[in-house]
């Protein structure tokens with residue numbers, strides 16, 4: 001009897017078994033790439049193992065593996081966009097927002113027979129799963145796949161079912177797609193009725209473990225399908241689902257890795273699985289969401305209100321909310337995240353590298369959200385106060401609670417129910433539908449031009465390959481016009497840099513023997529294909545013509561200074577603020593540079609100066625700049641700062657800007673740091689929670705700003721009539737003059753008020769003054785009222801005014817033994833002028849909205865004081 005190899009049971013063993021099995025079958029083992037995909041047609045997150053390979057499926061880039069096969073264990077997130085499992089998490093024991101996908105891929109190499117045979121072999125032999133418990137589905141149109149299962153594998157036809165949509169896999173709204181064949185594991189009659197995976201009531205019993213996709217089409221933005229250049233294989237098996245099958249449990253949370261996270265969730269919440277439905281959901285959700293958040297933050301996503309950051313924020317908040325519902329008052333995320341890094345850091349070292357930042361960022365989000373939650377409860381309570389018993393809580397309120405405060409509808413409904421109120425579910429649903437529409441629009445990525453021009457561009461790339469970029473060596477290049485599509489001009493070679501990595505596209509001219517075009521922008525129509533957006537200046541430009549392509553060299557030089565300047569600035573930021581400063585985005589143009597980064601608070605003046613000083617010192621040192629190609633592995637070894645989503649095994653460009661800054665960068669750069677010229681930060685702002693934006697200028701930029709400042713100073717000096725050098729003295733002198741003029745004015749006013757006061761005292765009736773006066777402020781009215789009251793023989797004073805013509809000020813002041821009450825004197829009058837206030841017995845003031853009723857109000861005062869005419 002032959003010795004069976006040990007069967008994998010843990011995640012590590014399963015990953016290793018996968019790699020070994022496919023390496024033995026000619027596959028290059030490719031490490032997982034990041035969760036933020038880079039391809040223009042990709043959705044928000046890497047949602048399956050195939051995504052890093054999209055350029056090979058589309059024929060946009062040469063396949064670097066020989067033979068043309070690869071296998072991987074890819075980290076994936078399905079939260080947002082086409083594949084969104086978020087709402088199922090916790091309720092379903094089989095859905096996860098983060099999971100690892102085992103995949104094997106063929107790029108125009110082997111096709112259905114090998115893919116099917118190897119899947120069967122791996123499942124039944126390498127894993128030792130009982131083949132009798134497997135069911136298979138194939139697409140309704142795919143007789144070939146069914147035949148292979150029956151003839152090559154000997155699989156019983158009774159356990160093959162043919163489905164339509166469920167057997168057609170698509171990456172997203174656009175991108176590669178094709179029919180599929182899926183393998184299901186039958187958990188047995190305790191978990192549902194018979195009938196195979198086609199029976200919709202049996203979803204708990206028959207669980208999909210592996211999807212074999214026959215990638216052969218491309219879905220364009222207009223929805224049309226076209227053939228991919230080759231027929232490909234893309235398979236994906238959920239690591240967690242297979243581990244659960246191996247553990248003979250229908251719950252993914254019982255298997256290796258997730259069970260460890262559930263343990264931690266049990267300990268932080270002091271609940272156990274099985275205690276109750278709500279706490280079971282919460283425990284599973286905490287395990288899942290913690291893992292997703294940990295990986296997303298490690299890959300550079302920052303909680304915010306848009307795009308990926310918004311999805312991350314919702315995931316963290318949802319986890320916290322469930323802990324809150326279980327009345328767990330202390331922070332739960334820090335210990336959960338720590339545990340996740342501990343369990344998964346071996347397989348994914350980026351978690352260990354990012355440890356401090358990840359723990360810190362998620363903890364802060366939890367702290368902030370706990371405060372919000374407390375406020376949300378207050379909001380719900382006061383909204384409920386406004387609804388009578390038996391009434392409806394507006395759907396809008398329930399939605400806001402759900403969306404902004406993370407209150408699930410059930411919780412809102414329950415709390416409303418306790419007060420005899422029901423939630424307007426229709427209103428809630430319509431708000432929800434509008435929200436879905438918004439996030440669908442956000443999740444959709446464009447980048448491939450619509451319709452025919454996209455087809456023509458793809459054909460161009462297939463025929464001629466990528467555009468040769470000469471713009472690192474020369475400013476003018478002789479080239480051949482390949483095509484003119486709309487206002488896009490395509491060349492075989494070009495010195496024009498196409499917008500990417502934050503650097504704007506070049507402008508310039510393209511001339512042929514028959515015409516001249518002004519290039520107003522350069523972009524990538526498809527990865528590798530430069531599109532020159534042009535305006536015809538004269539003549540015509542035809543495909544096949546020889547052309548001279550020249551960039552605007554001065555503009556490019558300015559862009560270059562700003563781009564290398566960005567790298568120096570990035571280094572200086574990390575030196576001054578800390579290593580957590582992580583690039584979130586950048587924009588490099590000719591007139592300025594913009595750099596967005598993760599940081600938790602505004603920068604102080606002092607920090608900005610230190611950053612500027614450090615950067616300029618580095619620039620003046622004038623070390624040389626090296627820009628070269630190398631492998632990803634080497635770049636990593638050099639400690640280059642890189643974006644997640646960069647792929648291993650590929651050739652990358654490393655930029656060493658002086659002695660301290662090493663980053664991956666495909667942009668264009670100066671030869672030595674001194675070429676950058678002075679660097680000056682011109683603004684520092686917040687663009688979302690935890691994200692700062694710095695704008696800076698380099699080269700001649702600071703000089704231009706200096707001139708602008710000089711001009712400003714000069715015109716200010718001109719206005720004051722002093723030479724610029726005396727500006728400060730001039731301002732001080734004017735301020736002193738202004739001060740004494742004000743004092744003079746005050747004295748005059750006082751004098752005037754004195755005589756006004758005399759007149760008012762003369763007009764007093766029985767020691768009571770009631771009058772309408774002109775005044776500029778409420779204070780003036782009060783001061784005069786008090787001054788009058790203190791005159792001999794005066795018992796009470798009520799003055800009314802409308803300062804500045806807006807509103808009413810009523811002031812009432814009474815002498816100590818007058819027998820009158822200040823507030824009572826103006827109580828009716830205050831109501832008449834549409835106001836209120838004034839409670840003092842000796843001195844009371846009231847405001848009002850209706851100056852037009854002031855005279856009437858003063859009559860009421862006279863009546864109240866018993867001095868009515």
Ligand code: SER
Pocket residue numbers: 047048049050103169211212213234235236237
């Ligand atoms: N792309 C397919 C899936 O995600 C197979 O890898 O299911």
